[in-house]
Amino acid sequence: MVREFWLRFRRNRAAVFGVLTLAALSLFSLFAIAFSRYGPFELAADPFKPPSLQHPFGTDDLGRDIFVQSAYGLAITLMVGAATAVLGGLIGIIVGSVSGYFRGALANATTAIIEIFQSLPLFFLVLVIISFFGSSITNTILALGLTLWASTARIQRGQVMTVKNLTFVEMSKLVGEKEYNILIREILPNSVQPSIVNIAYTASIAIVVESGLAFLGLGDPRMMSLGFIIGNARLFFFQAWWMGLLPGILLFLTILSLNLVSDGLNEVLNPRRS
Amino acid sequence: MSLLKVEDVFKLFPVRPDIFGRAKKFVHAVDGVSFSVEEGEIFGVIGESGCGKTTLARLIVGLIDYDRGSIKIKGEEVSEVKRLDVERFRRTVQMVPQDPVMAFNPRKTIKHFLTRPLLLHGGLGREEAVSRAHQLLEEVSLTPADFFLDRYPHELSVGQRQRVLIARALSLNPDLLVADEPVSYLDVSVRGQIINLLKEVHKKRRITVLLISHDLSVVYHLCSRIAVMYLGKVVEILDARDLFSKSLHPYTQALVSSFSVGFGISRGERIVLKGEVPSPIEPPSGCRFHPRCSFATDVCRKLEPKPLFSDGRLVACHLYDRL
Amino acid sequence: MNDAVLRVEGLSTYYYTDKGVVRAVDGVDLVVGENEVVGVVGESGCGKSTLAASVMRLLQPPAKIVKGSIFFRNVNLLELPEEEMRKIRGKKISMIFQNPASYLNPLLTVEEQMVESMTLHLRISKQEAASRAVNILEKLGISAPDTVIKYYPHQLSGGMKQRVMIGMAISCNPELVLADEPTTALDPTIQVQILEQLLELRKNLGLSMVVITHDLGVAKAICDKIYVMYAGKIVEEGKVGDVFNRPLHPYTYGLLESALSVYEKDRPAKFIDGAPPKLVEEIKGCYFANRCFNKVDRCLIEYPHPSFKNGRKVYCWNPVGD
Numbered sequence: 001m002v003r004e005f006w007l008r009f010r011r012n013r014a015a016v017f018g019v020l021t022l023a024a025l026s027l028f029s030l031f032a033i034a035f036s037r038y039g040p041f042e043l044a045a046d047p048f049k050p051p052s053l054q055h056p057f058g059t060d061d062l063g064r065d066i067f068v069q070s071a072y073g074l075a076i077t078l079m080v081g082a083a084t085a086v087l088g089g090l091i092g093i094i095v096g097s098v099s100g101y102f103r104g105a106l107a108n109a110t111t112a113i114i115e116i117f118q119s120l121p122l123f124f125l126v127l128v129i130i131s132f133f134g135s136s137i138t139n140t141i142l143a144l145g146l147t148l149w150a151s152t153a154r155i156q157r158g159q160v161m162t163v164k165n166l167t168f169v170e171m172s173k174l175v176g177e178k179e180y181n182i183l184i185r186e187i188l189p190n191s192v193q194p195s196i197v198n199i200a201y202t203a204s205i206a207i208v209v210e211s212g213l214a215f216l217g218l219g220d221p222r223m224m225s226l227g228f229i230i231g232n233a234r235l236f237f238f239q240a241w242w243m244g245l246l247p248g249i250l251l252f253l254t255i256l257s258l259n260l261v262s263d264g265l266n267e268v269l270n271p272r273r274s
Numbered sequence: 275m276s277l278l279k280v281e282d283v284f285k286l287f288p289v290r291p292d293i294f295g296r297a298k299k300f301v302h303a304v305d306g307v308s309f310s311v312e313e314g315e316i317f318g319v320i321g322e323s324g325c326g327k328t329t330l331a332r333l334i335v336g337l338i339d340y341d342r343g344s345i346k347i348k349g350e351e352v353s354e355v356k357r358l359d360v361e362r363f364r365r366t367v368q369m370v371p372q373d374p375v376m377a378f379n380p381r382k383t384i385k386h387f388l389t390r391p392l393l394l395h396g397g398l399g400r401e402e403a404v405s406r407a408h409q410l411l412e413e414v415s416l417t418p419a420d421f422f423l424d425r426y427p428h429e430l431s432v433g434q435r436q437r438v439l440i441a442r443a444l445s446l447n448p449d450l451l452v453a454d455e456p457v458s459y460l461d462v463s464v465r466g467q468i469i470n471l472l473k474e475v476h477k478k479r480r481i482t483v484l485l486i487s488h489d490l491s492v493v494y495h496l497c498s499r500i501a502v503m504y505l506g507k508v509v510e511i512l513d514a515r516d517l518f519s520k521s522l523h524p525y526t527q528a529l530v531s532s533f534s535v536g537f538g539i540s541r542g543e544r545i546v547l548k549g550e551v552p553s554p555i556e557p558p559s560g561c562r563f564h565p566r567c568s569f570a571t572d573v574c575r576k577l578e579p580k581p582l583f584s585d586g587r588l589v590a591c592h593l594y595d596r597l
Numbered sequence: 598m599n600d601a602v603l604r605v606e607g608l609s610t611y612y613y614t615d616k617g618v619v620r621a622v623d624g625v626d627l628v629v630g631e632n633e634v635v636g637v638v639g640e641s642g643c644g645k646s647t648l649a650a651s652v653m654r655l656l657q658p659p660a661k662i663v664k665g666s667i668f669f670r671n672v673n674l675l676e677l678p679e680e681e682m683r684k685i686r687g688k689k690i691s692m693i694f695q696n697p698a699s700y701l702n703p704l705l706t707v708e709e710q711m712v713e714s715m716t717l718h719l720r721i722s723k724q725e726a727a728s729r730a731v732n733i734l735e736k737l738g739i740s741a742p743d744t745v746i747k748y749y750p751h752q753l754s755g756g757m758k759q760r761v762m763i764g765m766a767i768s769c770n771p772e773l774v775l776a777d778e779p780t781t782a783l784d785p786t787i788q789v790q791i792l793e794q795l796l797e798l799r800k801n802l803g804l805s806m807v808v809i810t811h812d813l814g815v816a817k818a819i820c821d822k823i824y825v826m827y828a829g830k831i832v833e834e835g836k837v838g839d840v841f842n843r844p845l846h847p848y849t850y851g852l853l854e855s856a857l858s859v860y861e862k863d864r865p866a867k868f869i870d871g872a873p874p875k876l877v878e879e880i881k882g883c884y885f886a887n888r889c890f891n892k893v894d895r896c897l898i899e900y901p902h903p904s905f906k907n908g909r910k911v912y913c914w915n916p917v918g919d
Contacts, residue, residue: 189379462813466855491856
């Protein structure tokens with residue numbers, strides 16, 4: 001199964017590029033953090049030093065090394081994406097499956113909840129949560145996970161509603177398979193694919209939102225984030241153009257790669273069969 | 275003794291319920307059907323699409339519940355057994371579904387497909403279940419069985435899949451096997467294999483079979499008796515040997531004449547019915563076949579014919595006043 | 598020979614898939630004479646529908662016509678520019694599909710659809726086209742054509758849709774109609790009505806037709822001549838009566854036996870053992886040899902040359918009953 005999946009995925013060059021880029025970005029941030037001589041908030045040299053051998057992307061307004069900052073920021077960005085994907089994805093798949101499989105009050109209630117969450121303005125909701133509970137990175141991830149699950153749930157719900165009416169599900173009922181087994185063994189493996197594709201999209205949305213928060217200065221003050229660096233660089237654009245360059249490129253690459261991977265998954269997992 | 279006894283069974287499906295969940299109109303899918311199937315016989319049900327034959331099958335295997343009437347298998351009311359001891363009910367009746375493609379979970383092997391029922395019911399361990407699955411595959415002539423156990427459904431031909439479906443239906447040793455169009459997806463040149471397999475299984479296991487099909491030749495070949503359905507009602511029950519030559523109901527005669535088109539099996543002029551099958555939402559008054567029947571009279575339009583019985587034979591038509 | 602409406606010569610259509618080249622239609626010859634109904638009979642996957650799509654030039658990639666010619670009234674369709682072909686398609690050659698529901702536009706009424714093609718191809722006014730459409734539907738046994746013509750496809754039953762489809766196919770006075778499984782999706786009592794209708798049309802309009810079907814009974818009921826297709830190739834051709842009464846190719850023989858044996862009780866049903874070859878593999882010899890009860894050594898080595906006999910043609914080294 002895995003082999004076949006890879007063989008098909010491999011055909012989408014852009015998606016393979018996305019996977020490799022994401023891997024390279026992760027490695028880059030890990031190694032840069034491991035071998036850096038300064039911390040992200042540590043003063044490394046004079047302020048506003050342009051790129052040099054010692055500080056390949058220069059220093060910021062306080063004299064912190066932007067290369068090191070970016071490495072830390074990237075790690076946080078990737079973590080936010082991954083954690084939100086896992087959290088939101090799990091909630092989405094579970095709620096969506098329950099909502100799609102069962103009938104009656106449970107289905108109506110879950111469907112209503114999904115609809116409500118889908119219609120709430122995402123950025124605003126995250127802002128409210130953070131201003132209530134404080135802007136730590138954990139709160140940001142929780143806020144994102146708890147808001148970004150709804151689209152996955154909606155997709156999952158539709159899938160389960162289609163698959164549950166297929167003959168093989170009926171065949172399982174006919175030999176007395178238990179409901180939870182039908183849902184987990186028969187329906188989930190045949191319905192979860194579009195949701196996985198969507199989860200990859202939500203990861204990139206989460207990163208954009210988190211960067212936006214940090215850009216506006218609403219991020220975790222104890223954590224360096226790409227959005228924060230870019231937000232800071234904005235103030236000194238004409239004095240020190242280099243401040244936003246590397247973090248900007250990294251953020252762009254991350255989001256682009258995630259979208260490419262998501263497209264690739266879509267092609268492999270949801271082939272349109274004629 | 276009759277193994278399956280269906281008495282005056284009704285199943286209506288609501289059409290587009292209003293916002294309060296009430297429906298104004300209903301599809302009269304099965305509308306007062308009665309017949310009984312003797313132990314060890316292959317009993318056929320024929321009719322065109324929308325006549326209610328598939329709904330009937332689903333009612334008998336308990337996939338849906340009937341609104342009214344009674345379905346008894348081995349003297350026990352299906353709705354009761356399903357409620358009190360659903361596991362025993364599953365072991366009493368099993369079904370071979372129509373579509374050998376959609377009937378399989380595409381991500382599970384044949385081994386999973388065949389061992390699940392055994393693990394759920396047989397009190398068997400994993401290994402015993404696999405060896406039982408092995409035997410079942412041999413029974414339906416899929417050998418070497420080990421090879422087929424590890425295959426995914428898409429790796430099998432339609433005919434092979436149909437064999438696996440039969441094996442699964444037999445895995446719980448049911449008393450009654452309901453086969454819903456078991457050969458309709460197969461090419462003519464391979465259809466005979468499955469027909470022969472069903473015959474063989476029936477003979478060896480002395481199992482009772484309810485065979486549902488739109489293909490008259492298959493039903494004729496396999497069954498001892500046949501019920502003909504039209505718009506949710508049984509219009510005739512007859513000995514299979516009489517199907518092509520001695521049917522009584524004008525609908526059966528028209529069906530026979532249309533079906534054997536080209537082969538000239540039936541004698542006489544080809545009967546071409548006028549019009550289409552009316553909607554089962556608002557079935558015609560009186561005899562449901564009257565708008566298409568060339569013998570229809572005023573009585574047929576007003577009065578529903580009472581079924582006449584004699585010697586296991588039935589006909590519901592105003593043309594006959596006794597059998 | 599030259600008065601043939603359609604003459605297909607050595608036509609090969611291949612599918613270029615990931616798993617290899619599928620030779621769906623492989624060197625097919627076929628002739629349809631004036632006012633003749635020709636059947637192409639075969640089972641699923643034998644290439645009969647690809648053959649029809651090739652004649653209409655309606656193939657989508659990965660399918661491609663690689664060899665051969667299709668002469669329609671002595672014009673090779675494969676050499677025509679797409680624009681010229683569009684004028685022929687729907688006007689001179691039209692098609693009836695198995696599943697009319699997917700070829701009727703759900704957003705247009707029957708009238709709008711029928712009128713559209715008539716005004717386009719026949720250059721007549723909308724009013725003329727509309728009254729012509731009513732006429733055609735009436736001839737096709739639709740009892741209230743003025744009402745039905747205002748309906749949308751979803752308001753029609755399966756049999757009605759097929760009638761409308763046939764009506765559209767004949768609305769521009771075509772010279773050739775290709776019918777791909779025209780009655781397969783229909784119930785038997787409706788199927789008979791449609792077959793009668795097709796026979797009627799043929800008598801009244803002098804249509805030439807190609808009927809593609811897996812149903813031997815349908816072929817026998819309406820065709821003059823049939824071609825039996827197996828694994829992308831024609832294996833036998835001849836007059837319907839000849840082929841059905843005395844099949845020469847073991848495949849035709851087996852197919853008929855399989856169908857007819859079910860009409861007998863108390864005897865095992867007949868079937869043809871094995872499965873058709875995968876068309877991506879290189880096959881030496883006759884494609885049917887692996888399933889054939891009548892094969893000789895030569896069958897495994899060389900693809901059979903055609904042998905002719907009383908106007909019949911069969912591709913077999915050892916025909917049945919010789």
